[in-house]
Amino acid sequence: MNALHVDNLHVEADGKEIIHGLSLTVCPGEIHGIMGPNGSGKSTLVNALLGHPSFVITKGSVVVDGVDVTRMSPEKRARHGLFLSLQHVPEIPGVTVANFLRAALAAQTGKEIRPIEFYKALEEKMKIFSIDPSFASRYLNVGFSGGEKKKIEILQMSLLLPRYAILDEIDSGLDVDALKVVSRGINQFHTKKNAVLLITHYNRILEYVTPDKIHVMSHGIIAETGDKTLAEHIEEKGYTAYV
Numbered sequence: 001m002n003a004l005h006v007d008n009l010h011v012e013a014d015g016k017e018i019i020h021g022l023s024l025t026v027c028p029g030e031i032h033g034i035m036g037p038n039g040s041g042k043s044t045l046v047n048a049l050l051g052h053p054s055f056v057i058t059k060g061s062v063v064v065d066g067v068d069v070t071r072m073s074p075e076k077r078a079r080h081g082l083f084l085s086l087q088h089v090p091e092i093p094g095v096t097v098a099n100f101l102r103a104a105l106a107a108q109t110g111k112e113i114r115p116i117e118f119y120k121a122l123e124e125k126m127k128i129f130s131i132d133p134s135f136a137s138r139y140l141n142v143g144f145s146g147g148e149k150k151k152i153e154i155l156q157m158s159l160l161l162p163r164y165a166i167l168d169e170i171d172s173g174l175d176v177d178a179l180k181v182v183s184r185g186i187n188q189f190h191t192k193k194n195a196v197l198l199i200t201h202y203n204r205i206l207e208y209v210t211p212d213k214i215h216v217m218s219h220g221i222i223a224e225t226g227d228k229t230l231a232e233h234i235e236e237k238g239y240t241a242y243v
């Protein structure tokens with residue numbers, strides 16, 4: 001069956017186990033939300049799925065559409081359909097937004113895309129996301145505001161069209177208008193053939209992007225899974241029941 005299967009995942013950073021046996025299945029056509037208090041392990045999960053070298057998977061597996069990617073490099077994972085947007089995206093001086101996106105596309109598809117075609121697609125997407133065209137020639141994330149970085153992430157997702165998009169706090173620090181632009185980008189991207197895993201602290205983005213399931217992480221495991229009413233419940237009561 002096509003799905004992103006995370007099975008009994010254990011993850012260590014600096015020799016300390018942070019994720020203690022986490023299982024999760026996300027199927028194409030679905031949107032899942034992951035919530036949880038600060039320090040519960042959400043970003044650690046994302047980094048482990050990304051294949052970040054500082055986050056070691058000591059046990060368990062990550063399987064994408066039947067392919068075990070647990071030991072694969074981040075590039076290979078991307079080829080198998082994973083896309084991860086980090087809570088804190090790096091700045092890359094010397095590499096323009098346009099060149100970065102073109103290289104990411106080439107890495108994912110394994111073939112070069114003609115510059116003319118690429119710039120046309122890029123221009124269209126930038127318009128959709130209300131990003132000033134001058135950003136194409138700026139160095140990636142250098143001097144970008146928090147909201148601008150997040151919009152570039154969504155732009156990247158909408159160009160790469162991964163099958164599984166995992167977004168870590170894509171809504172944090174966004175003003176109302178940017179939140180709407182980002183939400184619209186997610187909704188336009190989402191089809192029956194792909195899935196979105198949205199990590200968030202707030203119910204706010206979930207008013208625009210409707211999740212099929214909500215998972216609450218606590219102390220490195222999924223403590224509870226429910227429907228979107230669980231997010232409303234958390235908004236009201238906080239995480240005290242899980243801490």
Ligand SMILES: Nc1ncnc2c1ncn2[C@@H]1O[C@H](COP(=O)(O)OP(=O)(O)OP(=O)(O)O)[C@@H](O)[C@H]1O
Binds near residue numbers: 037038042087
């Ligand atoms: N490289 C590391 N070395 C040691 N501990 C780490 C490392 N990375 C994360 N941790 C610890 O793991 C725990 C989980 O961190 P993580 O960033 O995954 O939390 P989070 O749920 O994303 O929190 P937030 O909501 O604040 O973003 C924290 O206690 C953190 O200090």
Ligand SMILES: [Mg+2]
Binds near residue numbers: 042043044087
């Ligand atoms: Mg985090």
